[in-house]
Amino acid sequence: MEKQPKPPPLLLLSSQLSFQNRVCEVTLNSAFLSWKEVETRPKRTSGNIYGPLKAGSHYVPVCEIISVQETEEDCPSTDTGKWQKVPQSVAESNQHAFTVSYVERTQKHRWRCSEVTLHCTDRTLCLQWVQAIREQLSLLTIRPKHLLVYINPYGGKHHGKRIYEQKVAPIFSRASISTDVIVTERANHARDHLKTEADLKKYDGVVCVGGDGMFSEIIHGLISRTQCDSGVDQDCSDEPLIPCSLRIGIIPAGSTDCICYATVGSNDPVTSALHIVVGDSQPMDVCSIHHNKTFLRYSVSLLGYGFYGDVLTDSERKRWMGPARYDISGVKTFLSHRYYEGTISFLPADENVGTPRDKLQCRSGCDICRLPSADKQVSKDEESVSDTETKGVWKVIRGKFLAINAACMSCACPRSPKGLSPSAHLADGTADLILVRKCSRFDFLRHLLRHTNKDDQFDHPFVEVYRVRQFRFTPRYEDTDSELDLRETEGSGRKRFFSQICREHPACSCSLAHSSWNCDGEILPHAAIQVRVHCQLIKLFARGIEEQSVFEEPYAFSAI
Ligand SMILES: CCCCCCCCCCCCC/C=C/[C@@H](O)[C@H](CO)NC(=O)CCCCCCCCCCCCCCC
Ligand SMILES: Nc1ncnc2c1ncn2[C@@H]1O[C@H](COP(=O)(O)OP(=O)(O)OP(=O)(O)O)[C@@H](O)[C@H]1O
Numbered sequence: 001m002e003k004q005p006k007p008p009p010l011l012l013l014s015s016q017l018s019f020q021n022r023v024c025e026v027t028l029n030s031a032f033l034s035w036k037e038v039e040t041r042p043k044r045t046s047g048n049i050y051g052p053l054k055a056g057s058h059y060v061p062v063c064e065i066i067s068v069q070e071t072e073e074d075c076p077s078t079d080t081g082k083w084q085k086v087p088q089s090v091a092e093s094n095q096h097a098f099t100v101s102y103v104e105r106t107q108k109h110r111w112r113c114s115e116v117t118l119h120c121t122d123r124t125l126c127l128q129w130v131q132a133i134r135e136q137l138s139l140l141t142i143r144p145k146h147l148l149v150y151i152n153p154y155g156g157k158h159h160g161k162r163i164y165e166q167k168v169a170p171i172f173s174r175a176s177i178s179t180d181v182i183v184t185e186r187a188n189h190a191r192d193h194l195k196t197e198a199d200l201k202k203y204d205g206v207v208c209v210g211g212d213g214m215f216s217e218i219i220h221g222l223i224s225r226t227q228c229d230s231g232v233d234q235d236c237s238d239e240p241l242i243p244c245s246l247r248i249g250i251i252p253a254g255s256t257d258c259i260c261y262a263t264v265g266s267n268d269p270v271t272s273a274l275h276i277v278v279g280d281s282q283p284m285d286v287c288s289i290h291h292n293k294t295f296l297r298y299s300v301s302l303l304g305y306g307f308y309g310d311v312l313t314d315s316e317r318k319r320w321m322g323p324a325r326y327d328i329s330g331v332k333t334f335l336s337h338r339y340y341e342g343t344i345s346f347l348p349a350d351e352n353v354g355t356p357r358d359k360l361q362c363r364s365g366c367d368i369c370r371l372p373s374a375d376k377q378v379s380k381d382e383e384s385v386s387d388t389e390t391k392g393v394w395k396v397i398r399g400k401f402l403a404i405n406a407a408c409m410s411c412a413c414p415r416s417p418k419g420l421s422p423s424a425h426l427a428d429g430t431a432d433l434i435l436v437r438k439c440s441r442f443d444f445l446r447h448l449l450r451h452t453n454k455d456d457q458f459d460h461p462f463v464e465v466y467r468v469r470q471f472r473f474t475p476r477y478e479d480t481d482s483e484l485d486l487r488e489t490e491g492s493g494r495k496r497f498f499s500q501i502c503r504e505h506p507a508c509s510c511s512l513a514h515s516s517w518n519c520d521g522e523i524l525p526h527a528a529i530q531v532r533v534h535c536q537l538i539k540l541f542a543r544g545i546e547e548q549s550v551f552e553e554p555y556a557f558s559a560i
């Protein structure tokens with residue numbers, strides 16, 4: 001079917017108002033608020049008494065207006081004298097004003113709250129403008145009105161509470177968003193509250209102030225609650241999960257903040273607050289992890305065995321160091337250079353979702369994430385997921401690995417601005433499985449270094465990467481384990497003896513020891529796991545990383 005052209009925006013109001021003592025033609029239509037200087041000054045003859053005139057237009061999309069308020073002012077703002085003088089009559093008559101707060105884009109995907117104050121000749125006109133803009137805002141029903149906020153006071157550098165109170169709460173209050181705020185008192189407080197207690201019908205969304213670990217608590221609470229309310233058994237790995245209806249906002253206040261960074265493009269609390277206010281919505285894939293028939297956890301960012309599992313295990317003992325713990329443990333783990341043997345089986349994704357080696361990256365409005373995926377069709381047809389997925393052919397890889405990483409999204413973060421898998425998609429129903437085989441320390445360092453620059457970290461003979469819908473991992477000594485366990489109960493204690501030697505002796509190449517899985521910053525209790533990606537199981541108050549061109553559009557930066 002041919003696409004119908006969009007009808008032009010409806011003109012709602014147009015007046016001559018004054019802005020910084022200059023007369024402007026101000027227009028409100030159903031899409032934009034705009035103001036453009038009207039040339040009232042005399043033509044320049046000689047000299048530079050008036051300075052250069054840069055007549056320009058400002059366009060603010062209605063969907064990026066945060067609020068409008070009548071401004072209480074005795075007189076209009078004074079002229080700076082830099083530009084032309086406004087006729088006295090204009091200045092004297094503009095005693096009434098209103099202020100519009102709106103989103104302004106700055107560098108590196110950051111948003112700021114900007115303001116324009118427009119002066120009117122009489123109060124009736126001023127109120128007419130305020131009302132017209134408010135009416136347009138009230139049509140934006142995707143915007144949240146009431147939010148449930150959880151603050152982890154101990155995430156990152158322990159600044160969560162201050163960040164929320166000083167940077168976020170004022171923006172919410174300006175946007176007339178009401179909140180119920182819970183400062184957590186223990187780990188899993190937020191998860192348990194969401195799972196069993198919170199009256200979710202009251203809210204339009206949940207806000208998480210903290211890092212990836214805190215976000216993980218929130219999704220565990222919300223997903224479990226949704227499955228429980230719908231009678232879905234999370235232990236049953238074949239059953240499709242029910243998507244959560246509430247959106248989640250992340251105010252970054254952690255150590256890695258990779259979920260925020262990879263969905264917004266920055267780890268800036270004000271930017272995140274503004275994405276919540278405008279009511280953005282970004283669906284996201286979630287991996288479910290099972291051990292045999294038991295549900296273990298969900299993951300949205302990194303699921304890493306070997307290197308990242310060992311970094312996390314070591315760093316948990318150094319929590320007091322704050323974010324620096326990861327660097328210290330990273331160097332220590334790098335030097336220990338441990339590898340692990342095991343078998344990975346995986347179900348590759350269809351070709352239409354691209355490959356991890358694509359140059360194309362997931363950005364706002366990503367076409368790949370809009371494609372109907374196998375998973376989405378499943379829920380529509382009420383067919384069981386396993387029926388559809390067994391049509392694919394499982395691949396099996398056995399070997400010795402320094403790292404096995406699964407990334408449901410890019411995992412971009414300040415440490416690695418393009419992420420572990422730069423072309424992974426937020427909402428395509430797949431994860432990128434990265435296998436780093438045993439190699440020299442020097443080669444592994446070259447691979448790690450490429451996480452921090454523009455070079456391709458997969459372009460090494462010891463690195464393989466696959467886009468998958470499901471995978472399983474079995475450590476090589478899984479079976480032997482039970483034998484060792486038996487022997488241990490018989491009194492030999494050999495298993496403990498072996499793993500101590502392997503973990504504590506850096507040069508040891510004995511691969512009897514297991515690593516642990518780092519699941520979004522939490523350690524999993526089992527090495528043998530089964531993983532399935534659930535397409536678009538949750539939604540965030542985000543829009544994906546915006547293309548740079550958005551910043552160059554005329555309405556963003558044009559100066560009046
Ligand atoms: C030479 C420099 C190489 C730098 C390589 C940096 C790669 C960084 C990749 C970060 C990927 C983060 C993925 C997200 C994981 C989160 O769900 C999780 C919870 O927040 N964070 C971590 O597990 C936190 C994981 C943090 C890992 C930090 C690893 C640092 C390695 C340093 C190795 C240095 C070798 C130097 C040899 C002299
Ligand atoms: N009140 C609390 N006391 C102790 N721990 C808490 C509390 N509230 C939450 N937590 C736990 O703190 C852990 C870390 O929190 P968070 O993710 O916010 O910071 P981080 O680990 O420094 O950052 P990142 O996860 O981004 O690396 C989470 O696993 C969470 O369960």
Ligand SMILES: [Ca+2]
Nearest residue numbers: 285408425430
């Ligand atoms: Ca994905």
